[in-house]
Structures are given as C-alpha cells and as structure tokens.
Amino acid sequence: MTREGGCLCGAVRYAIRGPLREILVCHCVECRRWAGHAWTATAARNADLELRESGDLVWIPSPRSEYRASRGFCARCGASLFWRAAGFDRTSIAAGTLDEPSGLRVAAHIWVEQGADWERPPEGVPAHPRGYPADGPPLAWG
Ligand SMILES: [Zn+2]
Ligand SMILES: [Zn+2]
Numbered sequence: 001m002t003r004e005g006g007c008l009c010g011a012v013r014y015a016i017r018g019p020l021r022e023i024l025v026c027h028c029v030e031c032r033r034w035a036g037h038a039w040t041a042t043a044a045r046n047a048d049l050e051l052r053e054s055g056d057l058v059w060i061p062s063p064r065s066e067y068r069a070s071r072g073f074c075a076r077c078g079a080s081l082f083w084r085a086a087g088f089d090r091t092s093i094a095a096g097t098l099d100e101p102s103g104l105r106v107a108a109h110i111w112v113e114q115g116a117d118w119e120r121p122p123e124g125v126p127a128h129p130r131g132y133p134a135d136g137p138p139l140a141w142g
Helices: 029-035
Strands: 002-006 013-017 023-026 039-045 049-053 057-061 069-074 080-085 090-094 106-110
Touching: 029 039, 029 080, 039 080, 057 080
Parallel strands: 023 106
Antiparallel strands: 002 013, 013 049, 023 039, 039 090, 057 069, 069 080, 080 090
16 A cells, blocks of 8 residues: 655655554654644654655754654745654654545654643543653554
C-alpha cells in the first residue's frame, strides 16, 4: 500500500511504501513552537519514505532536542512536515499532510505536561505527562 502526502503549496510531495504508525499528538514546547500547537504525527521507516518533490524542503536542528532531532518544513509555504532524530531509522510525519484516506487513528497524547494552558487532550484518549512510556502498549503499524 502506497500512501502519499505533501505540503500546502505542493512544492514538497512524498510517498510511503510501507506501514505507518498510529498517531501520537505531541504537546512538547518544541513541537508547539514549531507547529503553533500540539504536533500530530505518524511515522514511517526511513527506507519506506520517498521524497518525490523536495526542492523546497529545509531541515533545521530542533534547538533543545535531547535526540539531536531535525525538523523538515517547506520553505515556500511554511508547512511543518517531518521530524527525524539522529541515528533513528524512522521519520515522524505530520499526519495532517497525508492525502486521505489515511486509515490512521490517534493512539495517545504525549508530553502533556508541556502543553499550553488552553490545550487539553480529549477525554478517553491515553495521555502521558512526558514521552510515550517504554512500558506502554506497543503502537500499531499498518
Ligand atoms: Zn509548500
Ligand atoms: Zn514534541
């Protein structure tokens, strides 16, 4: 199954040939400053992610990331697209940039202790004060 997505203006387009992870909604300060609110992301293996149009894709270091992560955005329209940690074999992808239907669902909210004071996860969805817990239920890929 191939899924595709892209930025607002179309200058960045990508395809994923492989499974995507369930969605995590990250309320950390870095995601919030970058996206304007919680960043809602799925993930793909790097080997499954093909950048089809990427001339305007710019990567910047995430300033305080403990993972030495980089964030990829479209320099033409400003869309926030990708997050990638140094040495990780997968890339987080902004779920809202996927073409529909994505078939995905939100698995959990993370880093809610850093969320804005107006930002509260909905009732009935797992919410974690910091990152996704190592002993939490495994996130599904499909
Ligand atoms: Zn764009
Ligand atoms: Zn975050």
